[in-house]
Amino acid sequence: MKHTITRKEVLNGADFLIDVVAPGVAKRFVPGNFCVLITIPNGERIPMSIQKAEGDTISLFFKKLGKTSFELDMKKVGDEIYKIIGPMGSPPPIKKYGTVVFASDLVCGHAENWAMCDILRKIPGNHIISIQSFPTSADVYPDKELCEPVADEFILATEDGSRGVKGHYLDVLEKLLKERKIDQVFAGGGIPPLQKISELTKKYNVPVYTTVRQIMVDATGMCGSCRVFIDGEQKLACIDGPMFDGHKVDWEAAISRLTMFKSKEAVAMDCLNEKMKGVK
Template sequence: MFRVTMKEDLNEQDYYLEVEAPHVSRHWRPGQFVIIVTHERGERVPMSVATINGGRVGMFIKKLGKTSVELYRDFKVGSSLYAVAGPLGRPLKLESYGTVVLASDAVCGHAEQLGLAQELAKLGNKVISIQTFKTEKEVYPEKYLAKKYVDEHFITTLDGTAGYKGHYIDLLRELLARREVKAVFAGGVLANLKKLAEATAGLNARVYALVRTIMVDGTGMCGSCRVRYNGVIAYACRDGPWFDARLVDWDDVLRRDARFKKVEKIALDKYLAR
């Protein structure tokens, strides 16, 4: 069950992992996520979905904490994950908006772009994609970029070694100044989503952000993922994970994201030292 069917490097830190999970793929819609558990002692980790191929679910994962490093090192094609559950969360209700921008600067955001781009194109939107990487050698292989599904595709790098020099927010500002963008969908680094919300504060367009949170069950049972949204408490797992970026209390999200920083390091150090 939940056999690994493919594992490939995206760059030095990020990798693509594909597992068999036909029960998840049947009803999955863009915007929904999965929860994976590596082994019996594993934690429940929410993951954005990059690809759905038949009964296989593909994810982009960053080698960051113990689980993601262990998954990269110890799980090979043919190994099995302990659990894959989903699809979870609310699918995005996508419409024909006109011109839309997809923006991302980290694994989860890059992953969600693929599904969103295809669906938005199907609905007749003019889709512009911006994918931000630190530097040229971190840019994903072409087949894992949203490029093939969109009308216009931009790579940006922070050091300017490839594509536009700067962050997706910088390029987005320029686009917004000269194009009539009707909707923005952004995912990735939380602190940058806060900046995005600020940058688009007065904008007459919809701005959606992927609110990545720490979850346990992922079905609305524990409240670990709670987000202050439009003044009330929402659960990212049940009511999200996509929200109107400008109604999210980002300071709250950022603070709660740091809850386990100390202990997370203990787990990784212990794993690396074994």
């Protein structure tokens, strides 16, 4: 199977969108699933959030952050990705909740925000509120890639107030929780804010699903590197998640595990930079 890139868009200075042919993933995708990309033979396996699936194509958001994402950004429309594996993970229940908020602040969370809002909005009895927050107006995605089309209410926030509401999604959500009855919250993006949103929703006795994004080596449950502790019980984000009840997550353990491979990631980037010297 040729996984050909059919579209590539710049979302902001560091975030990008690609559409890629992956019929096996597209046909079975349920929001809450993710896929794994291998950009080149013998390359690293990286988990990717799926924004949507249409026909034989899936849409992916990614940030230029490490070696493999830089390699992915070097690809252009018409190029191929070596392997795409999925869909993977265990989605949360897709059902009637009532008034639902999905909040996100980073590229992976923004993709999940779109996917979950889109499917939950189609279920009678759900009212969907999407909150997307960015540091500044320069970081905000193009309008067509924001979640407004798939939500009943859409709130855009920037931390410096340069566009939309001033603040982080945590500020917007707390105001909503004070003023309205919210039945369910979903959240994706940076891990530290997810810990805070779990504490915030617990204060208001509102359930929350959070995407606990841990480092995955094989993403099939064999390596154990993405283990998460839920109510003291070990789970694997690649199989049991990545969305978990935020009130039950051991956040301190989750945050500490994010630094496990920092030194190896730095070496990999140094190798890529050395390889790219003189390449135009």
